[in-house]
Amino acid sequence: MGIKIHGAAFSTCTQRIAVALREKQVPFELVVVDFANGGHKSPEHVKMQPFGQVPVLEDDGFFLYESRAIVRYISRKYAGQGTELCPTDLKGAALVEQAASVESSNFDAYASPLVFETVFKKMYGQTTDDARVAELRQKLEAKLDVYDTILAKQPYLAGNNLSFADLFHLPYGSMLATGGHGDVITSRPHVKAWFEKLQARPSWKETVAAAQHK
Template sequence: MATRCRRARAVSGTVLMEKKVEFKFVLVDLYKGDQKQSEYMKKQPFGQVPYLDDDGFIVFESRAICRYICAKFPDQGTPLVPTEIKAKALFEQACSIEYSNFDQFASNAVAEKVFKPMRGLTSNDELAASLLSTLDKKLEGYEAILSKQKYLAGDEITLADLFHLSYGSMLSMIGFNGLESEEKPNVARWWKDITSRESWQAVKDGLNV
């Protein structure tokens, strides 16, 4: 349930499957402190998860991992990063949208309502409510964009869409249904689309591949 573990599993795993790349998922037991052991920190100096080991070449930070996978296998599986200059500009714009207008609100709300109680801490319900209220307003921008195109960067799915899966999939756990609301039909259509993908369905409850 750790946030970075979820992104490693949900996003990196989904991208690996979209790109049809064989891989092995290695469990890091955060409760036992595996991520702080010296051997682990030689690979990930911040003692965090995930990292990717590609025959000795180490990449960490989930978004960097996903971009590396797409760059290494550009013609394999689903094209998730466009190469045409204008399409790539819209892709980078969409990635920035996710990072600036979605992730910081969704992830912090989930941290307050899910992960703090798991650690025996008291959640700040007022802060969580404020974050979710802001997120709901941000989704109005999503609705405007998605009323004109199928995905955030255009009519083809990209990493920018998949980056939403890890925290977006947890929002209903804390009572936020803005991604499925009839008030934002294009957001709901988009969310149903990306969460229905075979790659996500295969990894969302655990990697058994």
């Protein structure tokens, strides 16, 4: 049996896994979860993911949820093929984990709710909280100022090589532009250069194309 991902091509967290699988050159099957009809809350899905969320990895009877944990699993299982997403030496791996913690605490914590306010709320006919948007943007800009300092010294967040910590930024980072806030990235030269390199990778282009056809 091959890798199956229970999720949706348009789901940001599913995309986080899909881009990693493509970097590792691992074929996978997307098992589409029907959000519109509450498929993510169905008893069958909740057996795999008790919080009723996506995505879920299925690998020959092994089930794993939480997108970042899944990417780490993929990176280790397929360490010998495709792009190396985390080095095996202790210090190199520690730097990648440091960068991954930075993404979670200093990027996703602000980018994700900002995208929710400016993109997803509009999709579902809800009202955007402008004060919340302003607050989130201000905090995200302060964090990206630090990113710009880091990336002035090295091409990727963990050093000279791409890692899964960089890839983690792609789904929500790309959707900032959809919500009208792409300039938080493009106005910072080193962040802009780094993010454009990530978006230009074939793995991400394939992931975006798959989302547009689902």
